[in-house]
Amino acid sequence: MTRDNDRVTTEYTGGGDPRRSMELLWGLQERGRRGPKPRFSVAEIARAAIEIADTEGLAALSMRRVADRLGITAMSLYTYVPGKAELLDVMLDTVCSELPDGDPGERDHADGDGWRVALERIARDNRALYLRHPWLLHVVTSRPPLGPHLIAKYDRELRAVDGIGLTDVEMDLVLQLVLDYVHGSVRAAVESGPTGRQNEMSDAQWWESYAPLLEKVLDPDRYPLAVRVGAAAGEEYGAAVDPDRSFEFGLQRVLDGIAVLVRSRAPEES
Structure with a gap:
């Protein structure tokens, strides 16, 4: 949830000029630049924008705010980045660089369950990224920025399910299933945390x-299951929900479901 007058803003990647976005993402404009060295790099501009989104929410992000943070005019900022749409692409690609390098988890093709360890690590790493940058929940990436860090992330995470009997399309679908689960489950953690609460009252x-x-208005005869299960859960959690526990429980069930698919692709022993 954003913190700029409690407004929730949804932004979309891939909405800018494709050529300019790719130049910014891959540093193409900097390679061919002549003359004096620019005062700021694209990376520095992206980091300034990320800091605003982290501390004040996506609704607070604007080209003028970024320019103010850098100590330059908005018109000067436009000489580096053509607009907010292209800036958002760079921001998303930049935060992807925070994810660990190398194969996720201790991937071992000889171990039949090595994929599970790797997918679990992917889920935890991505959840941690969302918690560091809650504004990511409000960025729609159906047209993802095709930058070096995001592509490296995709390639690295696919290694978790490579060579276990799935087709290429199934590999993509399995990875997306895990990432979609993380996206949905982390929302509760963000909204129940200090930055998401509408007041200072704890859960x-x-x-x-x-x-x-x-208790005064709830009729146990009319809602027997809601009363019984709700009471047990409320006493256990000390709140209406426990986002951490829900994440852990749900992640294992998602992985259990993937295990069924993986086993169905394994060759039968003669």
Whole structure:
């Protein structure tokens, strides 16, 4: 959730000029540049924009805000980056560089479950990235920026499921399933955290305030399962939900489902 007047902003990658975005993502304009060295690099501009989005939310991000942070005019900033759409592409590619290098987890093709260890590490690494940069939840990437860090991320994460009997399309679908699960599950963690709460009341305080009032109006005969299960869960969590526990439980169920697919592709022993 953003913190600029509690507004939630949705942005879309891939909405800028394709040629300019690719030049910025791959540093093509810097390679052929002549004359005095620019005051700022594209990487420095992207980091300034990321800091604004991290601390104030995506709704607060604008070319003028980035220019102010860098101590230059908005018109000067446009000589580096043509617009917010292209800047957003660079921001997303930049944060992807924070993910670990090398194969995810301890991938071992000789180990039948090595893919599971690797996919679990991918899920945890991506969840941590979302928690560091909550604004990522509000960026739609159906047209992803084809930058070096995002492509490296995709290639590295595909290694988790390479050589285990899946087709290329299934490899892509399995990876997307895990990443989609992380995206959905982390939203609860962000919105229940300090930056997402609408007031300073903790989850435990909220539950303690509402539980006695709910008991007065809730009819256990009419809602028997809601009363029984809700009471057990509320007592266990000390809140309405436990995002960390939900993530751990759900991740294992997602991996269990993938295991069924992987086993179905294994050759039968004679």
